Amino acid sequence: MKKLINAPEKVVEDMLTGMVAAHPQYVRKLSGYSCLVNPQSPITNKVGIVSGGGSGHEPSHAGFIGRGMLDAACAGNVFSSPTPDHFLEAAKVVDSGAGVLMVIKNYSGDLMNSQMAEEMAEFEGVKVTRVIVDDDVAVKNSTYTTGRRGIAGTVFVHKIAGAKAAQGADLDEVKRVAEKTVANVRSMGMALTPCIVPIAGKANFELAEDEMEIGMGIHGEPGITRCKLAPADEITSTLLEKIIQDLPFGKGDEVAVLVNGLGATPLMELYVINKKIAEICAEKGIRIHRTYVGEYMTALEMAGASITLLRLDEELKALLDAPADTIAFKQF
Amino acid sequence: MKKLINAPEKVVEDMLTGMVAAHPQYVRKLSGYSCLVNPQSPITNKVGIVSGGGSGHEPSHAGFIGRGMLDAACAGNVFSSPTPDHFLEAAKVVDSGAGVLMVIKNYSGDLMNSQMAEEMAEFEGVKVTRVIVDDDVAVKNSTYTTGRRGIAGTVFVHKIAGAKAAQGADLDEVKRVAEKTVANVRSMGMALTPCIVPIAGKANFELAEDEMEIGMGIHGEPGITRCKLAPADEITSTLLEKIIQDLPFGKGDEVAVLVNGLGATPLMELYVINKKIAEICAEKGIRIHRTYVGEYMTALEMAGASITLLRLDEELKALLDAPADTIAFKQF
């Protein structure tokens, strides 16, 4: 395991310390908790937005704390949900009285821990509600599954809920646009190499030198097919076809695109992917309103990428376009 | 070689196409040239700032085109300097009559090609001058070398020269602050894994599973020592000591810090490094004015990081703090 860390058990703590040291204007740490919050919290009359989950997805989620996005983010151990008291404490600190929306990715751990926090919050006098993000089209929804995974589309939920909250909307309204975003966002990823959870010390799967896995999750969960490495254009078509067919996106739709690197993929390659996305969308008459390319929802040092499409209406467009000033997502 | 590309020979072209498709408000391509420019170029009365070099260092350099930083960036083949006519064309397009500053990293190829462009520009009626960045303290300067390499500190030169130009300063003034930045910026990096130039198809060196290389360059050039992997704190101390002793930085100095990922290093690890930087600076009485953490000057998919310190005076501080709106460097 080649990592720039001090000890696997200390990595989340060290990271949070380094993050606060780097960006004191954006984040402060809640002492005793693995949570970062906006130092200005609570913001008068504003609905608080709390996100969180396992660590290892940086800049998700603390990188999105700031004006127009999140108020707090809870950092669990690597790839493991934070416990309920962290979610609860974050909610308490950011609540101005207007209530708190928790943005949770659809994994059983995150679901259960945040649900417990939501229940506990009732007794602490904080109105908490949750939105569950499940944008990954790789895993089919069925009565036998916990449903789709939440991946990079979560960033759009942060952005849009955050913008709505910044406008002074109430909790119901903020939740409504967050759910509208979830309903209109679809993603899918692929991986070239595995990643290593520090505490495990080794990758829990291997990919041959000429293999890739389509549909792999952001914790290295197996995807839907393992196959020979193909040219970027072909991979992009495969991912985008599944995404487009799922919602489905169609001619005349206006979308935002997110090309997300999983950790080790050079930006160069993400732009190569985006070239093909732009071509396919043009062919299909899908209009691209905005494109984001970079690392937003990573999986440690996994090589690979995910593509996210968000269908926009006038309301979502205006919220997406609103300014944001966070560590990792800045928009004028 | 595991890369999300179509063909090694097409990677730079595909990347530029994907970049323009993603960010049309920030960049347009000069037809027939491997150059991106600000679509608003030339900006009346403003000194133009042109950067460039081999590709593979994304977001450097085109990611820094925009308000308050660069006007154009030339993209050579991977790790290979662009030819003079690209630099020349970029200079011609961004020149408003106020002249053009080229920011060049100190590698013989970049030096020679840009020098030829500078000479050619004279005959085309464009006033071009250059600043050479050589911030890497790993390689000792001596009469027998071409001098130090230019690495991540280049981003500060872009920022500061760009801010000065945005204020309407003339070419001499812009060059002066750029050179002042070069005089006050020092960097050093290390690598855990090599990177693969697409056309070569394989890494041109190997590091054992428990080895790292201190002082490695951003093209995989050998560093000053290859040794056993150590804890992040120890590595950070080693790099920072060399940087601090070099200028030297001392008690009471105010600095900007840049913790730069080389491509495959998780943001988590960059923050772990920053934790120790903050500790060491606090111990030594070096005040940190701003910290940037992320990927600014990469080496394809190399795992590793570099640390940059820039000593600030009031002038540099104000220029660093000025707003910037580019693809990869945004500051409110």
Place this chain on the structure above:
Amino acid sequence: MEKLTASDIVNIVAEFSRTIIANRDYLNELDGKLGDADFGTSISSGCAALDKLVPDLGANKPGMVLGKSGTTLIRSMGGASGPLFGTIFMRAGKELGDATEIGVKELAAMFAASLSGVKALGKSNAGDKTLIDALEPATLALETAAAEGTALREALARASVAAAQGVENTKNMVANRGRAHYVGERGIGHQDAGATAIHLLFKVFADSVN
């Protein structure tokens, strides 16, 4: 001994912690086949917290011992298993209420409460290749023993055997819950890590009366 007392329960909690911590790598390995290889780490950190708690538990009634153990697990574990194992202990404790002695009947009621808590929280059922596949048969064994008036030692032995058989059965199941379900068919042949930990829990109960 036909009843367990508060101090027995404290000892069982302590022994459970030791057992889990000793099996940390094994549990990680099992989770690695079906999930993300962190279950051993996660439950061990919960058990380390339990271990610290033990010296302060002595003064409590059995229900409180289990309840406090549950909240400790929830607070210290995280992941999917934190709320689930926490719920098992919490619901068991709640079911006991103020009881000071625990016989077969109380054990059966206790784990029935745990089982329904876990099912509700995890939205799972038997056959989903989870810890429920060990907890349900063990609970049924205790309920049968209670109905038949079986002695404590024998009842716990049967519960432990039933849990072990449940673990064995998970090998042939396709996971439907938790991250393991993404493995689908590929998971066949591998036993569930959470179920394995449940078996260890019943084994500790059984061994405590031997």
Place this chain on the structure above:
Amino acid sequence: MEKLTASDIVNIVAEFSRTIIANRDYLNELDGKLGDADFGTSISSGCAALDKLVPDLGANKPGMVLGKSGTTLIRSMGGASGPLFGTIFMRAGKELGDATEIGVKELAAMFAASLSGVKALGKSNAGDKTLIDALEPATLALETAAAEGTALREALARASVAAAQGVENTKNMVANRGRAHYVGERGIGHQDAGATAIHLLFKVFADSVN
């Protein structure tokens, strides 16, 4: 044949291109030992551009043929070697001026101009483990041959041998210029890629009169 004509020079440019392209991987490999393994790719792309240029070169005088070849290399290569190899051809062409026939004396003057151009641009000297270590001895051989009145074929053969020896000598040098210098002592035993290409150039000249 004691003089090279414009068409000889065009043929030499064409043959040089073919030779370099045929040695692409070998040159990359050499550059890989000391630098970034791209020299073969870089100079081959320059030579591919030269190849395209060749059909249009016929009408020109030798100086113009070399000059146009030089600007083509500069425009198509990039890297460190683009300006250097471009300068070699450009300066050689400039030195020839309007001359229509090239004998040993002209060749010596031509390459002397190339050599001083390269030294100025690269800020390098003999002994720095660069192409200069092949270009300088070859040029000296031509100058000696010119002074001694040696025949063209013999003069070019000697220049080619001198270049080859120069390449051999780079093996024992520690690089001081270009990226290779970062390798320092570790580069000992490996020959310089740029010098190797220079030897190929002189070999093409020598072979053209055989």
